[in-house]
Amino acid sequence: MxxxxxxxxxxxxxxxxxxxxxxxxxxxxxxxxxxxxxxxxxxxxxLGAEGIWKVFTDARVLKSLQLTVTTSFAAALINAGFGVLIAWVLARYTFHGKKILDALIDLPFALPTAVAGIALTTLYSPNGWIGQFLHIKVAYTPIGIILALIFIGIPFVIRTVQPVIEGLQQEVEEAAAILGATRRQTFFHVLLPALFPAVMTGFSLAFARALGEYGSVVFIAGNIPFKTEITPLMIMSKLEQYDYHGAAAIACLMLLLSFFILLLIHGIQWYVERKKQVYVR
CATH class of the missing domain: 1.20.5 (Single alpha-helices involved in coiled-coils or other helix-helix interfaces)
Structure with a gap:
């Protein structure tokens, strides 16, 4: 019963x-x-153990993987900082042209990445509209790769953080000001702990998106072996040579490394959340 x-x-x-x-x-x-x-x-x-090891230890593959991870991490880190600032402006201020700016944020989602790559290369090449006035070379360098990855990753941070900022009660900031906290103290001790999970989520999304990006990077990178050759291009080169097993091996290596890095990021986020809950209790 x-x-x-x-x-x-x-x-x-x-x-x-x-x-x-x-x-x-x-x-x-x-x-x-x-x-x-x-x-x-x-x-x-x-491929077997010997074939997998040969692909995994290839100097060209390892160099492209190092370049892909470092540039993706740098672009995601920059997006995390400026993304919070842009999200704050869109959430807290009212100004003329705000809707236009808000719509432009989503443009990288809709724009074909190859078009973005061609546009960035045209602008930042040594003879480009912007590149000719710069004292450093942007196109065909890792700097150009980071620039392209920033372009395609910035919406992820803004769209993740913006709703959280809109949900924050301004009374909390006013209470902190009444208690004598400066604006810097209010941001780092009151607002940032509430925004941190969303910032980490946006950072993870931008980083993951940058790792697999091909279209916007392949034009501005220049694809110089051991210098500006990214891992997705290595995979495409293997496919064009009908080496499907080699392409799969490189993709597997990239997948495992990406999963480990993202798992580490989420672990840090979980640890911070747990420490915050213990502190509140």
Missing amino acids: KKAHAAANKRKRILPGFGLSLGVTLVYVSAIVVIPLSMVFIWTAS
Whole structure:
């Protein structure tokens, strides 16, 4: 009797259609994410241990991977700083042209990345409209790669942080000011702890997006081996040579490294959240 009663209560707690919804979800995620990713590992495993090690230790591949990770991290870090500033302006101030600026933020989402790459190369090449006035070379250098990655990653930070800023109560800032806190103290001790999870999320999204970017980078990078050659270009080169196993191996290495870095970032975010909860208690 008790078992029947417990089973009835359990059925009541589950939303109607849960079984069907869960089944559709698992099938969809498997078809779109799990199966394609598993094929990358299957193709890589077909090379054997010696072949995988040869691809993983190739100097050109390692140099491209180092360049991809460092430029992606630098671009995401810059976006995290300026993204918070832009999100603050859009959330807290009213000015003429605000809607236009707000719409421009989403432009990198809609603009083909190849078009962005061509435009940036035209502007920042040594003879470009902007590049000719600069004392440093931007196009065909890691600086140009970072610039392209900033362009495609900035919306992720702004759109993640902006709703959180809009949800912050200004009374908290006023209370901090009444208690004698300076604006800097209010930002770092009152606002930043509330914004930190959203900033980390935006940073992670921008970083992940930059790791796999190809279209906007391939033009402005110059693709010089051991200097400005990114890992996605290495994968495309392998595919053009019909070396599908080698391309899968490079993609697998990049996937594992990206997963580890993102896991580390989320671990830091979880640790900060836990410390904050302990402090509040």
